[in-house]
Amino acid sequence: MRIIAGSAKGRTLTQPAGVTRPTSDRTREGIFSALESEIGTCVGITFLDLFGGTGAVGLEALSRGASEVIVVEKDVKAANVCRENYELISRSTSGNFSVLRMSVDNYLDLEASKLPSCDVVYLDPPYEVTNEVIEKILGKICDRGLLHADAVVIVERSSRTKPFTWPAGLKALKERKYGEGAVYFGVS
Numbered sequence: 001m002r003i004i005a006g007s008a009k010g011r012t013l014t015q016p017a018g019v020t021r022p023t024s025d026r027t028r029e030g031i032f033s034a035l036e037s038e039i040g041t042c043v044g045i046t047f048l049d050l051f052g053g054t055g056a057v058g059l060e061a062l063s064r065g066a067s068e069v070i071v072v073e074k075d076v077k078a079a080n081v082c083r084e085n086y087e088l089i090s091r092s093t094s095g096n097f098s099v100l101r102m103s104v105d106n107y108l109d110l111e112a113s114k115l116p117s118c119d120v121v122y123l124d125p126p127y128e129v130t131n132e133v134i135e136k137i138l139g140k141i142c143d144r145g146l147l148h149a150d151a152v153v154i155v156e157r158s159s160r161t162k163p164f165t166w167p168a169g170l171k172a173l174k175e176r177k178y179g180e181g182a183v184y185f186g187v188s
Contacts, residue, residue: 001056004029006042006063008089015054016077022054023124023156027178031154032060034176034185035120038152042066045119048146050104050137055082057122058097059089068096070116074103108140117148124156131164138186142169147188155184 001022003011015022023031036042043065049058052071062069073079079101086097100107104125108115121141125134134155141147153170157163159182166172166186173185 008063008092013085048118048121050123051125062093071099072107122154127158134164139167151188153186
């Protein structure tokens with residue numbers, strides 16, 4: 001697993017055995033290609049990575065110029081790996097990077113003043129998380145005012161799972177399949 005592009009391109013990241021299902025290099029490359037075709041560039045964006053795992057997706061955004069990346073990860077081991085991976089690329093990047101060790105629900109229930117408005121929100125929950133839970137999280141993201149106008153929301157799921165329904169406030173933009181994964185893009 002490595003950083004695909006940007007200031008930390010080629011840096012190898014670590015991953016904890018058995019704790020996460022990291023997004024493959026190929027999938028991350030596809031995600032960022034599709035994202036940048038929508039927003040132009042990652043330079044200066046605020047990127048929220050829910051269910052952060054190793055932090056690779058958020059770190060990719062940081063390498064590509066995001067000014068702020070927030071990773072939410074409840075697993076202690078995975079959150080520590082996120083921090084370790086940030087240390088591996090920190091000298092090559094200039095944006096702010098933070099790891100919040102808490103559940104996504106607890107994060108979304110924080111006081112509104114503690115929640116930044118984001119340009120991109122990325123969700124990669126465990127594949128066994130139901131569509132109903134995904135839809136609830138997406139609804140809460142909209143209800144809490146986490147999205148700038150024209151923000152992009154990206155959801156990675158198993159390609160074997162039926163598609164979820166985008167809630168009011170988000171509309172489907174595109175869908176891409178990468179092996180076992182399906183990536184859905186929505187816009188506010």
